[in-house]
Amino acid sequence: MFNDDRPAIIFVCVHNAGRSQMAAGFLRAAAGDRVRVMSAGTEPKEYVNPVVVAVIQEIGIDISEGFPARLTNDDVVAADLCITMGCGDACPLVPGKTYMDWKVEDPSGQSIDKVRRIRDDIAERVQVLLTEDVVGDGG
Numbered sequence: 001m002f003n004d005d006r007p008a009i010i011f012v013c014v015h016n017a018g019r020s021q022m023a024a025g026f027l028r029a030a031a032g033d034r035v036r037v038m039s040a041g042t043e044p045k046e047y048v049n050p051v052v053v054a055v056i057q058e059i060g061i062d063i064s065e066g067f068p069a070r071l072t073n074d075d076v077v078a079a080d081l082c083i084t085m086g087c088g089d090a091c092p093l094v095p096g097k098t099y100m101d102w103k104v105e106d107p108s109g110q111s112i113d114k115v116r117r118i119r120d121d122i123a124e125r126v127q128v129l130l131t132e133d134v135v136g137d138g139g
Contacts, residue, residue, distance in 0.1 A: 008036040009129075010079040012087050016041025016068035018052045018107040019085040022119055025056055025063040026126040040075050042090035044068035052107050055119045083129075 009027065011020035016039055024039040031037070045068050053064050076082050076094045083100045084091050093099070102125055107115040 004036060006034060006036050007080045008038065008078055009081045009083065010038040010040060010071075010075055011083050011085065012040055012042070012071055012091055013085040014041055014043050014087050014090070014106070015045040015108065016071075017045040017047065018049045018115075019102075019104050019118070019122065021048050021063050021066050021068075022052055022056050022107075022122045023083065023085070023102075023126060025061045025066070026123050027129070029061045030126060030130055038075060038079065039066075040069045040071035042071050042087045044070050049107060051110075051112055051115050052119075055112060055115045058116075059119075059123075 011023040011027075013020040020039040020041065024037045027035065027037045048063060048066050048068065056063055071087075071091070073092045073094065076092050076097060079097065081098045081100065082091070082094075083102055085102045085104045086106060102122075104121055104125075105114075105118050107118045110118070
């Protein structure tokens with residue numbers, strides 16, 4: 001492990017191919033180096049949903065190099081905040097960790113317009129997160 005005192009946030013969904021990838025992309029773009037950002041899934045797909053990549057790219061964020069990763073207990077241990085999106089009981093609970101559950105629709109199989117609405121919902125949630133103490137002021 002390396003010494004890094006920045007807050008660490010992990011976004012978790014089932015496939016790590018849509019919601020959690022978008023949330024991580026938004027937070028990386030907005031917070032820069034102030035926070036360590038991770039994402040993972042309980043049952044990861046082979047690749048990030050191309051519609052998700054396209055709609056987030058429309059607003060200037062590139063997640064095309066991302067790839068779905070399997071969530072491990074160590075991932076949650078390494079995070080200060082674990083934000084879940086639809087993984088239910090499959091997400092490990094680590095005592096002493098802070099959790100948030102975002103009720104966000106799964107973009108898989110949705111129309112591009114619906115995925116844009118999901119993108120905008122996640123963007124708003126990330127903006128709210130940036131105002132909370134867990135991310136800090138970067139100063």
